[in-house]
Amino acid sequence: MDNKLTFLGQRKQNKLNILPENPERPVEDKPLGRFPSWLHRKLPRGGDLFKTGSLLEKSRLSTVCEEAKCPNLFECWSKKTATFLIMGKECTRACGFCDIDFSKTPKSLEADEPDRIVESVKALSLKHVVITMVARDDLSDQGASHIVKVVEALRKDAPECTIELLTSDFNGDMAALETTLNAGPDIFNHNIETVRRLSPRVRHRATYERTLLVLSHAKKAAARLGKQIFIKSGIMVGLGEDDHEVLETLKDLKEAEVDIVTIGQYLQASQKKLLVKRFVTPEQFKEYESTGLKMGIPYIFSGPFVRSSYNAESVMKAVKDNTRKGNEGR
Template sequence: MAPKDVSKPKEAHVRKPDWLKIKLNTNSSYTGLKKMMREKKLHTVCEEARCPNIHECWAVRKTATFMILGDICTRGCRFCAVKTGLPTELDLQEPERVAESVEQMGLKHVVITAVARDDLKDGGASVFAETVRAVRRKNPFCTIEVLPSDMRGDEESLRILMDARPNIMNHNIETVRRLTPKVRARAKYERTLEFLRRAKEMHEDIPTKSSLMIGLGETKEEIIETMDDLRAHDVDIVTIGQYLQPTKKHLKVIKYYHPDEFAELKEIALSKGFSHCEAGPLVRSSYHADEQVNQAQVNMEAKKAADLS
């Protein structure tokens, strides 16, 4: 047997801190919701992306983020645990099943996201739009947030989705400009900003939102620069959370930020004019999304009143 090569030092392992411990809750709300998802052949990003908040959202808040257009993504981002490959054909009955599930759960706010479907001409925009309309038909008092891919920057695809008039348009910038080529597959930093700007121009009364995960080697200055870039493109809401490595095949965590650092970043974000900011170790794009839409609407109404006075 050949001797083990010890010439290369092992890469330092950053230990997960105590404040990232997650309390599991598998009560009847959690198990019932999981059963319903399987019965209706629906996917959730909560499960596919291994979200750390799944037990809180499913068991306590009774909220979920539906993932449409299948569970196979055409991109292979190095931070994401969603499967990558060649997607299957479209399921045109999916919008109605999502709407029925929202009704059955009695949701007041729903988040609809999707895998990237670069194999489709419109990036899945028409199915997205139909899902919004189906949910609204069956649940007229439920607010709807959408979280699409950049649909390759196609303006007409974005218009199809925006004309369905979701209550919030969410598109994640994910990381700082310098790290984008390393972290995100096929996505471009400037294209994300342009996508958010165009969404606001199409329907200025619909709040826009984006999310940033930190711990990948960015500097504080780069985080603040990203905030400035988002505000320069009229983004209303920002969420900031800790990156967690989903498997050994994904990017390693470079730093775990302390809750006090997240609190400081939240204060900075609000000082820059975001109408709402969620920031914390376990915050994800859809975390407490029901609270965000309400706060954003209040703040936008206040801004309109101030502009008229």
């Protein structure tokens, strides 16, 4: 365990846990204390954890697993999978929940990044790749053209791999959104993150209504472009919302015609981030899932450790298998 933590410490040695000034961030919050039993689990064993990290280091690629301090990192890297973070490690937004570094002037895009991603995808033998991004509000197209280059490189040199994109809201630029969709990802993901009431406090610049607009527009635009793209979004719980508000958010996502929803427990990434207000029980996560399915949302993945890209290959497989069965039944 010490070696694993040391290894990650070396990968993260330049990480700054500093949140830019945000007057909406609460200062009166108090930590809840010890994690409940269901949030304790054993670290996986095996050498693939180190192999994955070494490969990413050699390829000079960033992952949201590290930059956002995902609690599933050990498990996913031990399975030789990771979520690639493109367009740098500095985000132009400073959300209260996210530990990715903030910068008003991020570094320039790297032209060879798409090729390096393809090389890593091949080396890891990935069947499903998740590409996420830092918000790049400093770019005229919000980074859409760079996303397209990544997708095109994967389609050309790793055609057997399905592709999932987890993007920003493109600052409301629907032309940038459609440029991204026209590249033809298998899944387009944009997270709503939290309930309507808490969105101004939890997120920076992004809004609840604009996220719903992006998701709804993505669904319609994909159909108009003749692309079969599944629309996905995710919610964190434990930020101060109540169960009724979670269900209201599920209703909003259903109205936006979202196909896949993930619901997971928010965990504080550093002392500078929003504090956890409650630990949701596994039973309540199951209730969210059951209620959402009854609402008509086709796929819901709900649990304490669920994240947007956690077990994304299994999610893609479930969607594809169900689609195949539906086609066979026609």
